[in-house]
Amino acid sequence: MKKILVTGGAGFIGSHLVKRLTEQGNYVTVLDNLLRGNKLEKHILNSVRFVKGDVRDFETVKAVSKGCELIYHFAAVLGVDVVADNPVETMETEIIGMKNISDSAILFGTEKIIYASTSGVYGHSAINQSVTENIQIDPRTSYAIAKRYNEIYLAALHEEKGLQSVSLRFFNVYGIGQDNRMVVPRFFEQALLNNSITVYGNGKQTRDFTYIEDTVNACVLTAEKVKGCEIFNVANEEEKTIMDLAKEIKAITKTQSEITLIEAPKKRYDFEVERRMGNSEKLFYAVGSKPSTSLSKGLKIISNHFKNESKSQLVKQRG
DSSP states (O other), X not given: OOEEEEETTTSHHHHXXXXXXXXXXXXXXXXXXXXXXXXXXXXXXXXXXXXEOOTTOHHHHHHHHTTOSEXXXXXXXXXXXXXXXXXXXXHHHHHHHHHHHHHHHHHHTOOEEEEEEEGGGGTTTTTTSOBOTTSOOOOOSHHHHHHHHHHHHHHHHHHHHOOEEEEEEEOSEEOTTOOTTSHHHHHHHHHHTTOOEEEETTSOOEEEOEEHHHHHHHHHHHHHHOOSEEEXXXXXXXXXXXXXXXXXXXXXXXXXXXXXXXXXXXXXXXXXXXXXXXXXXXXXXXXXXXXXOOHHHHHHHHHHHHHHHHHHHHHHHHO
């Protein structure tokens, strides 16, 4: 059993991670400002130490870090539109938050930081191939630039202070409990309401969708097995167009919704790339595992969840 801090632990990825860590018997502290709500299940929330606070406040971070052997630093401003509208807050949350986390880790002798980075650091580079960790990167947004800064900062801390860390470049994580700032839940919501499924641009842009449980596996295994300072892609290595995603969700939900192409807002330009597929070989060689849940299987899991939720609501209403 370990004492572990998870910043952003009430968010989508963080809440799934916290559930896994508590089920393994760890003592978990969650730090979250709850600006985007709380995705922790009630029984999980009751089994952790929860602190409402901001990673930009050093005293708060210091207080929750004391005694922790491992820190998962996942607190961030998320969502294309939210990031585009709040570039200063986005960068301050990343950069000030990381300094506070790393300073506290060094102060208290924390073994390792696992940091949630992003495939966004690749920007518009290498769009004609699956991207590996050693290609030249091209971060363009405030979010991606701040994530890359923190990767470099962690590398410098390891060299100068000996602080161990792992930066995980997540590729389009999706799963149960994600909100409609992201494309998969937005398409499901539109489909289930029989509204138009709105696709930006021509729908031919591709992404590499990685199921949440595969993502959590990578988080846990890299914490257990990786030493020093490393960066890993966490990608499913399965390239899908956004139009194919929309068609598959339409078919799964049996909706009457039409798929409609709309022009992307100008503020989304830097976030939009024509092609994105990751390579997780480095992760596999380091921990013996990599994401393997197909998009079709992951979407069916989500669809079944919605069906069960609907049945539960009917039972409650009849009761």
